[in-house]
Amino acid sequence: MAKFGxxxxxxxxxxxxxxxxxxxxTAGIYAIAGATTTPGVKPCTTTAVTDSAGLTQDTATYxxxxxxxxxxxxxxxxxxxxxxxxxxxANSATAGTALVATTASAAQTNGLDVxxxxxxxxxxxxxxxxxxxxxxxxxxxxxxxxxxASAATKATFTVPFPNSIxxxxxxxxxxxxxxxxxxxxxNLTSNFxxxxxxxxxxxxxxxxxxxxxxxxxGASNAQRNSFLYVVNDDHVLNTAT
Amino acid sequence: MSITIHVPKPETPQRLMQAAVQAWGPQHTSLAGSRxxxxxxxxxxxxxxxxxxxxxxxxxxxxxxWSRTWLPVGQCDGCKNHGTGLKAWIPExxxxxxxxxxxxxxPRWRRMFARRS
Numbered sequence: 001m002a003k004f005g006x007x008x009x010x011x012x013x014x015x016x017x018x019x020x021x022x023x024x025x026t027a028g029i030y031a032i033a034g035a036t037t038t039p040g041v042k043p044c045t046t047t048a049v050t051d052s053a054g055l056t057q058d059t060a061t062y063x064x065x066x067x068x069x070x071x072x073x074x075x076x077x078x079x080x081x082x083x084x085x086x087x088x089x090a091n092s093a094t095a096g097t098a099l100v101a102t103t104a105s106a107a108q109t110n111g112l113d114v115x116x117x118x119x120x121x122x123x124x125x126x127x128x129x130x131x132x133x134x135x136x137x138x139x140x141x142x143x144x145x146x147x148x149a150s151a152a153t154k155a156t157f158t159v160p161f162p163n164s165i166x167x168x169x170x171x172x173x174x175x176x177x178x179x180x181x182x183x184x185x186x187n188l189t190s191n192f193x194x195x196x197x198x199x200x201x202x203x204x205x206x207x208x209x210x211x212x213x214x215x216x217x218g219a220s221n222a223q224r225n226s227f228l229y230v231v232n233d234d235h236v237l238n239t240a241t
Numbered sequence: 242m243s244i245t246i247h248v249p250k251p252e253t254p255q256r257l258m259q260a261a262v263q264a265w266g267p268q269h270t271s272l273a274g275s276r277x278x279x280x281x282x283x284x285x286x287x288x289x290x291x292x293x294x295x296x297x298x299x300x301x302x303x304x305x306x307w308s309r310t311w312l313p314v315g316q317c318d319g320c321k322n323h324g325t326g327l328k329a330w331i332p333e334x335x336x337x338x339x340x341x342x343x344x345x346x347x348p349r350w351r352r353m354f355a356r357r358s
Contacts, residue, residue: 001338004311012325015288015315028338057286057307057331057339071279076286078313086342193338 001028001088001193002055005229008082018053020073023062029192030085030205031056031077033236041075046093046188049205051236054079081235084210087186087228089174090194098223099197101136102155104169111140111160114171116153123147123155123173126200130182131175133157134214136222138169144212146177170219175201176209176228184208186230195228206233273319280318286339287330293319294328304330308341 004013018031019040030044033051041053060075091097105117114133116123133155134144140161149156155173174197177183187196187204196204207230215225250256273293280287281302289297296319299305307313307329314325331339 003339004308004341006311012312012314015286015313015329026338027335057329058284058335071283074285 001026002030002085003028004055004057004078005084005086007080008084008231009080011080013078013083014080015057015076016054016079017074018077020060020062020075023073024056024058024060024075026191026193027056027058029056030054030232031075040073041077044188044192044205046190046192047204049207049232050234052232052234053077053236054232055083055085079237081237082231084229084231085207086213087188087195087207087230088193089197089226089228090189091197093190093196095189095191095194099172099174099226101170101172101219101223104138104165104167104171107167108165111163111165112158113154113156114165114169116155121173121198122152123150124152126175126198126203128155128173128175128201130177130180131173131201132177132183132212134172134174134212134216134222135161136170136172136214136216137219138166139163140165140169142214142216144214146180147173172197172214172222172226174212174228175199175203176212178209178211180209184233186228195230207231208233273321277318281332284332284334286335288313288315288318288327289330290317290320290322290324290327293317297330299330303333305333305336305340307331307339309343311341 021034021038021040022042024043030049031041031053032044033053034042054077057076060073062073089099091100100121102120103117104114106115128147129150131147132144133147135141140163145157145159147155148158175183183201185204186207187199210229210231213227215221312326313329315327316323
């Protein structure tokens with residue numbers, strides 16, 4: 001689930017209880033404002049957080065049944081527009097799937113590109129130009145570069161890795177760039193709780209990446225325990241849109 | 242200039258009730274404890290100020306702290322006053338979903354003997 005990471009201002013999270021117009025089955029997802037005549041906020045979708053109210057902190061059940069014992073559906077939301085949310089990264093529509101690593105099949109002494117191993121995801125499908133490549137094993141472990149060109153078997157970057165790339169080195173390619181102009185949206189898993197790696201750059205909801213947190217203590221850890229920090233780019237309190 | 246002499250009146254239950262009703266501040270239709278109980282029964286996040294927090298027993302209600310470091314801004318679920326530095330409690334079942342990720346402080350003995358440099 002998406003968690004509160006921090007706020008850009010450094011201030012504390014402002015929590016409000018908002019009325020809902022649809023049930024929130026899981027906590028830690030974005031709530032978005034409803035359309036005209038809808039009685040409250042509703043869950044976001046996998047590709048849209050338009051007019052978001054913020055990040056929910058509990059679940060809620062929507063009801064329109066009159067009863068003296070009825071409980072009005074409200075959900076607790078952190079409404080800071082500068083909220084930085086922490087999303088775990090996943091590799092499919094199902095939350096909890098490990099990130100897919102790409103293994104270099106050839107040595108590259110200039111450190112400027114990675115040739116994938118047969119069976120790895122093609123860097124150009126889904127398209128990863130403007131995304132980020134992170135080395136998770138080998139001499140460059142823990143370092144990352146922005147992908148500037150792609151082909152079916154190769155990802156290329158303009159700024160080389162400091163060490164030569166060896167055959168067998170592992171990398172993770174993600175379709176995001178911190179505060180980038182193009183790779184600035186995130187596609188969510190079907191439960192809206194995690195960020196999908198297997199989607200082309202510039203496809204998804206208006207959640208602007210701010211930074212990554214890769215667990216580079218081991219390739220396996222990096223695939224299972226890495227996070228993306230995002231700011232909502234279409235908040236209802238954003239005066240620009 | 243006239244002088245007004247206030248003579249204290251006895252604090253009868255009726256007078257205390259009247260004072261409570263006429264007290265300054267937001268009027269509520271339920272008692273603080275009952276409001277918090279309703280939130281707990283519905284598995285909601287509970288925000289409490291430093292005055293109301295000691296009256297809430299999180300362990301008995303199956304609640305855990307939302308964060309050790311971040312203190313929300315909002316309305317106290319107990320006294321309904323707005324303020325900063327509230328303490329947020331969440332049901333244990335929501336811990337993995339929303340509790341703020343914070344590095345473990347380690348066991349107490351390690352903290353006690355931690356080297357300070």
